[in-house]
């Protein structure tokens with residue numbers, strides 16, 4: 347009889363693991379907290395070759411995945427192009443990846459509205475309990491339940507998300523809504539701009555709604571990293587009703603004055619072509635940036651994958667890629683009749699160091715947002731490492747392996 351994997355979290359990491367373990371001969375059940383099919387609000391996802399390989403291994407459709415941005419382009423304070431080099435990169439969207447992987451998991455194996463509450467494992471069978479009263483038993487429990495992971499908290503309660511000191515604002519702009527000048531200067535490329543003393547703006551084209559790739563129907567993914575003290579973050583996480591949310595705030599609850607402040611700052615600090623992007627962006631929201639690294643990725647008959655194990659800052663653009671690499675490694679290590687304990691040891695050996703490296707690199711990439719130099723030499727070194735050129739060269743590039 348096939349061994350059974352209980353997968354907690356039905357987002358990209360959980361779906362990839364389900365599809366790949368299924369192909370390795372496992373019986374899979376996915377339990378997702380949210381009650382309706384997931385949506386990523388169209389967020390853009392930069393791809394890397396290992397992600398495409400993982401999708402293929404999972405049997406997912408990889409045709410027409412997104413938009414290829416051919417060049418990386420840097421803008422100065424006036425919005426003039428001051429740097430450009432060819433760097434073709436496929437940018438897809440969270441929704442597209444989710445849909446492609448979701449299609450690989452049968453509906454009767456994907457259970458919405460199941461919030462994992464607790465589990466027990468003695469190193470053999472594992473039992474899981476859900477808030478709706480459902481109980482399940484299997485040979486493996488996979489925590490693919492994101493950076494707030496219930497599974498990780500049970501295994502490693504000392505590991506908590508650590509606020510990095512800045513947030514990332516994101517918004518989508520319909521290509522058709524853009525003034526011609528902004529469209530011509532900015533839309534087609536992976537763009538970069540460093541506003542004086544106020545973080546970093548990047549952006550790139552992605553598909554339109556329903557994965558529409560036709561010119562004129564696509565969208566631009568606008569991104570602005572901005573520092574915010576712990577006190578400022580607490581204020582930003584407080585909604586109109588005065589409720590302060592823990593770790594992040596649902597986008598519809600972001601206060602109007604916080605959004606108005608962002609737009610006012612944009613008008614004061616960004617060049618006209620980027621103000622146009624922000625002015626036409628819909629559903630603007632922010633995500634606080636946290637660091638999180640687990641000391642291990644397995645314990646007993648339990649494994650962690652994706653953000654549940656390591657939350658890398660978005661500068662390397664690889665969270666989805668590494669979640670899918672985890673899934674590939676897990677399915678390979680647990681294929682055939684290999685004992686689960688042995689397979690999990692192999693999984694940890696394959697992925698722990700790689701995840702640590704990605705996590706450390708993402709922190710290094712984010713450091714420049716908060717320069718902390720002790721003296722002139724430190725300041726010079728920092729400036730040499732963190733400038734428009736290095737940021738254009740290193741952002742969303744896996745050049746650190």
Ligand SMILES: Cc1cc2nc3c(=O)[nH]c(=O)nc-3n(C[C@H](O)[C@H](O)[C@H](O)COP(=O)(O)OP(=O)(O)OC[C@H]3O[C@@H](n4cnc5c(N)ncnc54)[C@H](O)[C@@H]3O)c2cc1C
Nearest residue numbers: 355357359379391392462491492652653663664665666667
């Ligand atoms: C600004 C920004 C830009 C990014 N850009 C990129 C990029 O360009 N490329 C890239 O590869 N990555 C990018 N990422 C990272 C990427 O989005 C994440 O790393 C990735 O989505 C993590 O997937 P996951 O499946 O591990 O976790 P998640 O997507 O967080 O999924 C966890 C799932 O578990 C569910 N869940 C949680 N708790 C429970 C529970 N108790 N019971 C049941 N279900 C539960 C949740 O509802 C959720 O569906 C970016 C991230 C940010 C913030």
